[in-house]
Amino acid sequence: MQHVIDLNAVTQTFVSSDGSPVTALQGVDLHLRRHEFVSLIGPSGCGKSTILRLIAGLIKPSQGEVRIFDLPVTEPRDEIGMVFQKPTLLPWLSVLDNITFPMRHKYGHVEMKEEARAKQLLDMVGLKDFGHKQPHELSGGMQQRVSIARSLLHDPDILLMDEPFSALDALTRDEMSFELLRIWNERPKTVVFVTHSIQEALLLSDRIVVMSARPGRVADIIDVPLPRPRSLATLADPVFHEMANEIRVKVFSKHPAHA
Numbered sequence: 001m002q003h004v005i006d007l008n009a010v011t012q013t014f015v016s017s018d019g020s021p022v023t024a025l026q027g028v029d030l031h032l033r034r035h036e037f038v039s040l041i042g043p044s045g046c047g048k049s050t051i052l053r054l055i056a057g058l059i060k061p062s063q064g065e066v067r068i069f070d071l072p073v074t075e076p077r078d079e080i081g082m083v084f085q086k087p088t089l090l091p092w093l094s095v096l097d098n099i100t101f102p103m104r105h106k107y108g109h110v111e112m113k114e115e116a117r118a119k120q121l122l123d124m125v126g127l128k129d130f131g132h133k134q135p136h137e138l139s140g141g142m143q144q145r146v147s148i149a150r151s152l153l154h155d156p157d158i159l160l161m162d163e164p165f166s167a168l169d170a171l172t173r174d175e176m177s178f179e180l181l182r183i184w185n186e187r188p189k190t191v192v193f194v195t196h197s198i199q200e201a202l203l204l205s206d207r208i209v210v211m212s213a214r215p216g217r218v219a220d221i222i223d224v225p226l227p228r229p230r231s232l233a234t235l236a237d238p239v240f241h242e243m244a245n246e247i248r249v250k251v252f253s254k255h256p257a258h259a
């Protein structure tokens with residue numbers, strides 16, 4: 001089967017500000033299938049965001065290779081959307097103009113069909129009537145919905161999400177997870193989702209990649225057999241709790257400070 005994303009023996013070394021080398025990733029192999037939802041979980045500094053930046057083509061691996069649709073990644077590509085921890089909206093633009101901003105930035109103008117699509121996406125993320133508001137008039141959760149809509153404007157095949165809900169309160173966070181599941185159902189994509197939350201990873205993912213502390217390696221890849229569509233009932237499923245415990249043990253055994 002053709003993979004959508006392949007990391008083959010990827011090692012990433014950075015030079016820190018004092019000139020010493022930092023090995024962020026060591027020999028990482030990762031292969032993602034079409035429309036798969038995969039979460040990366042592991043201790044702080046184990047290279048999760050580095051993996052996203054490599055897939056996005058924002059950095060090049062020191063060793064090994066990253067391929068998308070079997071082609072080497074050499075630069076940022078259009079088929080990828082990114083969502084970060086903070087909404088990163090431009091405060092002087094309306095919500096709608098924020099969603100279309102990447103197109104305006106790239107092509108100098110926005111076509112009517114993209115305006116229409118932006119409105120459709122706004123509707124999809126539950127903010128139909130908020131297009132003309134300024135970002136500061138929206139709550140954190142609403143702003144993050146706008147970021148998600150923005151990342152979907154060019155209908156990317158791949159969505160990279162770097163702790164997108166971590167700045168939100170617990171209730172909004174749960175709500176956003178269900179929202180994301182609904183969007184992913186409506187417009188299936190290959191998603192790589194970075195989180196520190198085992199629950200979030202379990203609720204969302206087909207597979208969970210557990211990483212070891214720096215230098216980051218793939219310590220384990222866990223299949224999540226919970227049936228879809230997932231809902232509040234999933235959170236009460238005994239399998240969910242068993243798996244959460246199992247993953248907790250795995251994460252902490254790779255991170256002895258918490259053992």
Ligand SMILES: Nc1ncnc2c1ncn2[C@@H]1O[C@H](COP(=O)(O)OP(=O)(O)OP(=O)(O)O)[C@@H](O)[C@H]1O
Nearest residue numbers: 014015016022024043044045046047048049050051
């Ligand atoms: N541009 C850079 N220059 C130097 N070191 C870097 C650079 N980018 C990342 N690093 C280092 O590489 C390691 C991995 O960083 P990365 O941000 O990928 O980890 P992470 O798992 O996403 O962490 P967190 O969970 O805290 O967000 C860290 O030690 C970080 O300090």
